[in-house]
Amino acid sequence: MKSTIFRYNRVLITSVFLFLSIQYSFGNQEDIANQIRFRFETDQPKERLEIRDIPLASGDGLFPFYTAREFEPVWSENGILKEMAYELRFEIKQAKYDGLNPKDYHLDLFDAFFESFEQNKEAGVTNEIADVADLDIFLTDAFFRLAEDLEVGRVDPSVLKAEWEIPPIVANTDYGHLLTEATQGGQLRSYLVSLYPKFMMYRNGREVLRAMENTEEKDSLDWKEIKINKSIKPGDSNSDIPLIRERLRFWGYLSDSSDVGSKNYDSALVDAVKEFQKENGMEDDGILGKLSILALNQSPEDLIDKISVNLERMRWLPDTVDNSEFILVNIANFQLDLIDKLDTIHSAKVIVGKRYHESPIFMADMSYIVFSPYWNIPYSITRNEILPSIRKNPNYLKEKNMEVVTSAGKVVDPSTIDFSSKSFPYWIRQKPGGSNSLGLVKFMFPNKHSVYIHDTPARSLFSREDRALSHGCIRLQDPAKFAQILLESNRGWTPQKINEAMHLDHEEIVNLDRKIPVVILYLTFWADSNGKGHFRPDIYDRDQEVLKALRN
Incomplete structure (x- = not known):
């Protein structure tokens, strides 16, 4: 009898454990929901929610999202992964074409x-239920993080040393609602694509990166x-020519059958260099100077990084210039x-602006023109440049068509001023005329930087490749033509x-009949409407800081 009872109890206990095991492993939606709820309701003293010691980037948004759906799993049905889970993993892998690192999204x-x-x-x-529940939370976290990074960028530009004062796009998407819509409507990709910047150069840029x-x-x-001490000119011989x-x-500028061993800079190579220069925004003169060699030193890996950095910059831009009239100045493209x-x-x-006098990145509205x-x-220019010149040459003011004025604008006789004194409570201005450093016209968009667009008497400088030469303002070629268009x-x-x-x-001020947004930005890569990629030198050495933040 004892033996029978023992065998019966053993069978009963085994059955209970088997039942519990099946319940734990197989799991219906309610079991998995309870496991998800448990993950959030466990008291965690850490700043961020963690699952399996892995921090969740979207911790603040996850709890209300799951609470609203009573912790029902998103990515599985009774412990079996839905097709949408595989679709999200695929989209995470595709994020590399947005310049993002797929491993940042739990890949x-x-x-x-x-x-x-x-x-x-x-x-x-x-x-196992625990695995299904944890995976569900990780997938949702990855979706939220990827969605936010696509919409507003992964890097906060305000934390960078290089100032970016264009008002950033504001995240106004409820990612939980977006995910719910995606689960109901299918086509997860279309919901992520809807978060891309509206600029065509972004979508075309993705294809260039691909x-x-x-x-x-x-x-x-x-x-x-490749390092050169002086420019290489057609007809020269140089050990770096091979x-x-x-x-x-x-890069396809020379045929595969061409002889790469020759050290002579011959006509066939000159033609290839000219085409390369033209494609990269340089003067196609065939002379291999600093900028040409800099571009030739860039590997595909370097260009992948450059594209990634600038796709991120595009994600920072607000969608406020969709179909309106605006003026765009790309500093890196001159x-x-x-x-x-x-x-x-x-x-x-x-x-x-030249290095250490860099043109700022910002937006403002152009409202008037000063002829x-x-x-x-x-x-700062008066103190560092003008006053020392006056001390060396008493006729400097007259030669430069300048005058001294008080803060109220009253002209002061320079013979009454002690220019050797450390104190100089005046302002110096240059009178209108052909020698005026602002040229014959300036275009005003009031801003805290006192930056504007203007003419220049030094028009020969526009023929230079590297045109980072000013104190920060923007000098414009053919300003009369620009004024004609604005005043039509x-x-x-x-x-x-x-x-x-x-x-x-004397000055003549003309108010425009509308305000025109001026966007001064810094892009060392963009793709045009035909899908062609354009690369420019990082004249202010700003790409590396963005890349480091993006990769970290």
Whole structure:
């Protein structure tokens, strides 16, 4: 009898454990929901919610999201992963074409989970509830983080040393609601794509990055840095010419059959260099100078980093210029574009701030034009440049068509001033005229930086490749043409009247009949409407800081 009871109890206990095991492993939605609830309701003294000692980037948004759905799992049904879970993993892998690192979105973890679940399926073993619950939270966390990074950028530009004062786009998407819609409507990708910047250059830039990734996979060059002491000119012989030939052949500017061993800078190579220079925004003169060599030293890996940095910058830009008229100045491209309804109406070369006098990145509204302007010289330039020149040459003010004024604008006789004194309670301004440093016209968009767009008497500088030469303001080529376009809707402002206004002995201020947004930004890469990628030198050395923040 004892033996029978013992056998009965053993069978009963075994059955209970088997039942519990099945309940734990197989799990219905309620069991998994309870496990998810347990993860959030466990008292954790840490600042961030962690699962398996892994911090969750979207901790603040996860709890209300799961609470609203009573902790029901998103990515599985009765312990079996939905197709949408695999779709999200695919989209995370595709994030590399946004310049993002897929590993920042738990990719390694998902690969391990998915492999384990596949092995369980092949072995006929069910997935454990704890694993299904944890994976669900990780997947949701990854979706929230990826969605936010696509919408507003991964890096906060306000924490960078290099100031970026364009008002950033504000995240106004409820990612929980977005995910709920995606689960109901399918096509997870379309919901993520809806978060991309609205600029076509972003989507085209992604495709350039995709192509560059493919190019990088085929790359077998060593990309040793080429260094030159002086420019290499057509007809020269140089030991670095074989490397230059090799790289131009790699990028498709020389045929595969071309001889890369020759050290002579022959006509075929000159033609290839000119095409390369033109494609990279340089003067196509065939002379291999600093900028040409700098561009030739960039490997596919370097260009992948450059594209990634600038896709991130594009994600910082607000969508406030969709179809409106605006003026775009890309510092790194030394160019101004007037854009209306997404069409480029006018383009012109510009000169921007040199190193240590860098042009700031910001937005403001252009509201008026000043013809025949005075140049009110900033005090820093007065102190560091003008006053020392006056002390050396008493006729300096007269020669430069300058005058001294009080803060109220009253002209002061310079003979009454002791310029050797440390104290100088005046301002110096340059009178209107052809020698005025602002040229014959300036375009005003009031801002805290006192930066504006203006003419210049030194027009020969526009022929230079590197045009980072100013104290921060933007010097414009052919400003009369620009003024004509801006004043087309202002009655009476004919080209003749504009020319007359530019040659007065006093200022003339003309208010525009509308305010035009001016966007001064810094992009060392962009893709045009035809999908072609454009790369420019990082003249202010700002890319590395963004790249480091993006990769960390």
